[in-house]
Amino acid sequence: MASDSRFGRPGTVAAGMADSAQAQKLVYLVTGGCGFLGEHVVRMLLQQEPQLRELRIFDLHLGPWLEELKTGPVQVTAIQGDVTQAHEVAAAVAGAHVVIHTAGLVDVFGKTSPETIHEVNVQGTRNVIEACVQTGTRFLVYTSSMEVVGPNVKGQPFYRGNENTPYEAVHRHPYPCSKALAEQLVLEANGRKVLGGLPLVTCALRPTGIYGEGHQIMRDFYHQGLRLGGRLFRAIPASVEHGRVYVGNVAWMHVLVARELEHRAALMGGQVYFCYDNSPYKSYEDFNMEFLGPCGLRLVGTHPLLPYWLLVFLAALNVLLQWLLRPLLLYAPLLNPYTLAMANTTFTVSTDKARRHFGYEPLFSWEESRTRTIRWVQAVEGSAQ
């Protein structure tokens, strides 16, 4: 069992760190460690994992902020690499005890081709699994997505469901299709023998829409609101609930899963867990206003200002424009038929599986998550001036 201090807040582990200095023996690899979620996972590991000896961060694009991490007690190794290149992945995985695979191409706006999304998300994950098998790494945590479940192509609501709620998970869009395939690969790999003969233990975490410091789409909405004179116009009925979870809590779940997989392999191996916390159930836009409101933006309208058929028409028009303009420029607005369907379909989770299986409790309360996110948006504002 993990000691209580491990379930504390960032910083609380520091005191226990001295006692466990001699226990610093583990090597972790975080793929996609320079992304929005990946950076939080990296920082959380450094704060909360006293057993860490070396932290490898593997990403296509390395962030300059990595330099500041290299002065701490844990050896931080930055590896610029591509998950689609099996040899690069194998070299990074060799000797690691745990791999947290968050690297992925998150594109629901048509910026990249379906083939590239598949290559990075599916083949990249296959490469990570094979690297674990070939080099003897036994523990693999995969960042999946709520999108593996839904909303589905029929737009059926998923209202406060859990990991066992029956739902027709049928997709056509390349992103959810790729995440579903990759998740399946990860779960099927559970129990495979790795180099040395021991079994691989895998599990998949399914965050709902992540928010928090570094969230690019929140930044986009903020800037759009500023351009529109401090206003955003309601497009989606307030009654449509969209699941959201704070990035710090998603990172914390990854850290806990990575730690507990060894001790609870029989229970956790091959399992999926939704990522959840105490963020309120709201529509996508009303939820964003929790942060954008205190930064001076206003959401205009208690009902959608445009009729739904017109939004559907505009979304389809955007697809046409994207296609027509492709030879000249990349036109990738937020509104397209897929994002409209996502925002307009209720999808929320209510579960305690992570608490039951590995003792997860959110590290950040809703108030703290909100405050941290507001401070970050305000800093974005400051830096834009």
Ligand SMILES: NC(=O)C1=CN([C@@H]2O[C@H](COP(=O)(O)OP(=O)(O)OC[C@H]3O[C@@H](n4cnc5c(N)ncnc54)[C@H](O)[C@@H]3O)[C@@H](O)[C@H]2O)C=CC1
């Ligand atoms: N943002 C969200 O709301 C949600 C994200 N997720 C999943 O969480 C993971 C992280 O997502 P975000 O942090 O939001 O995205 P992100 O785009 O900020 O981070 C992804 C990272 O992966 C790296 N990457 C992309 N292609 C790569 C390649 N070929 N080789 C090596 N690294 C590569 C990127 O450089 C980036 O640093 C993804 O797997 C995504 O599917 C799941 C649910 C919700």
Ligand SMILES: CC(C)CCC[C@@H](C)[C@H]1CC[C@H]2[C@@H]3[C@H](O)CC4=CC(=O)CC[C@]4(C)[C@H]3CC[C@]12C
């Ligand atoms: C102008 C429109 C009416 C509103 C557009 C909002 C959309 C851009 C976003 C609504 C729902 C978001 C997605 C959702 O939170 C689930 C996700 C899970 C992931 O794994 C990746 C990100 C995303 C697809 C997220 C992307 C933005 C939305 C579609």
